[in-house]
Amino acid sequence: MSFLKSMVRKFNYAVWQRVYSNEIICLFEMKQPREITVEGLTIKPVTTQNLGDAQSFQSQFQLRQFQRLMNEGNIGFYGYLDKVCIHRSWVITGPAQAKLHPLFSKKITEKESFIHYCETAPQARGKNMFTAVLSHIGRQFAGNKILISADQLNRSSIRSIKKSGFIEHERIHLIIFFGIRLVKKLPFEA
Numbered sequence: 779m780s781f782l783k784s785m786v787r788k789f790n791y792a793v794w795q796r797v798y799s800n801e802i803i804c805l806f807e808m809k810q811p812r813e814i815t816v817e818g819l820t821i822k823p824v825t826t827q828n829l830g831d832a833q834s835f836q837s838q839f840q841l842r843q844f845q846r847l848m849n850e851g852n853i854g855f856y857g858y859l860d861k862v863c864i865h866r867s868w869v870i871t872g873p874a875q876a877k878l879h880p881l882f883s884k885k886i887t888e889k890e891s892f893i894h895y896c897e898t899a900p901q902a903r904g905k906n907m908f909t910a911v912l913s914h915i916g917r918q919f920a921g922n923k924i925l926i927s928a929d930q931l932n933r934s935s936i937r938s939i940k941k942s943g944f945i946e947h948e949r950i951h952l953i954i955f956f957g958i959r960l961v962k963k964l965p966f967e968a
C-alpha cells in the first residue's frame with residue numbers, strides 16, 4: 779500500500795504537474811517573527827546521522843530526496859515529540875533557484891532563504907508543530923530575508939505560515955499545459 783502511495787506521489791510530482799497545473803501560488807516573507815514553542819517539541823538540524831529518523835512517517839523515496847537536498851546545500855530541520863520524528867522542513871539559501879513549483883522557480887540571492895518541502899506527520903497535525911518549526915527557522919536565519927510559498931488552497935499551511943509571522947509578498951497564477959507555462963502576477967491583500 780505504501781509502495782502504491784509512493785508511486786502515485788512520484789507520478790504526480792514527476793509527470794502530472796508538468797502536464798497540467800492551474801494553481802495560485804502565494805509567496806510569503808517573514809516580517810513579524812514570533813517566538814512560538816510547543817511543549818515537548820525538540821527541533822534538530824538534519825545530519826547524515828539522523829537523516830533516517832524521518833522514516834517514522836516518510837518513505838524511502840522521500841529519504842533519498844532528503845539526501846539529495848542535503849547534497850545540494852539545503853539545511854533540514856526535524857521536529858521530535860517523545861523522541862519520534864514528526865516533522866520535516868528544508869531551507870535553501872541563495873544564490874539558488876527556489877522551486878515554487880516543479881516548473882516554476884524564483885532566483886534567490888545569498889541574503890535570501892527559502893523554506894520548502896515541509897510536512898508534519900498526520901498524527902501530529904493541528905498542534906502548532908509547523909508553526910513552531912517556522913518560528914525556529916525564523917530565528918536561525920534572522921539576518922536573511924526568509925521566504926516560503928504555498929498553494930492558495932492549502933489552508934492549513936497558510937494558517938501556520940501566517941501564525942509564525944509571515945506576510946504575503948506576492949501572488950502568482952501559474953498555468954501549465956503540456957510544458958507551456960503561463961505566469962500572471964495577481965493582486966492580493968497583505
Ligand SMILES: CC(C)(COP(=O)(O)OP(=O)(O)OC[C@H]1O[C@@H](n2cnc3c(N)ncnc32)[C@H](O)[C@@H]1OP(=O)(O)O)[C@@H](O)C(=O)NCCC(=O)NCCS
Nearest residue numbers: 896897898903904905906907908909927928934935937938
Ligand atoms: C501544512 C502542514 C505542514 C501543517 O502542519 P501542522 O503541524 O498541522 O500545522 P499547525 O498545527 O502549526 O497549524 C495548522 C493549522 O491547520 C489547521 N488544522 C487544525 N487541525 C488540523 C489537523 N488535525 N490537521 C491539519 N490541519 C489542522 C488549523 O487551521 C491550524 O491552525 P490553528 O490551530 O491556529 O487553527 C500539514 O498539514 C502537512 O504536513 N500537510 C501536508 C504537506 C503540506 O501541505 N506541506 C506544506 C507545504 S508549504
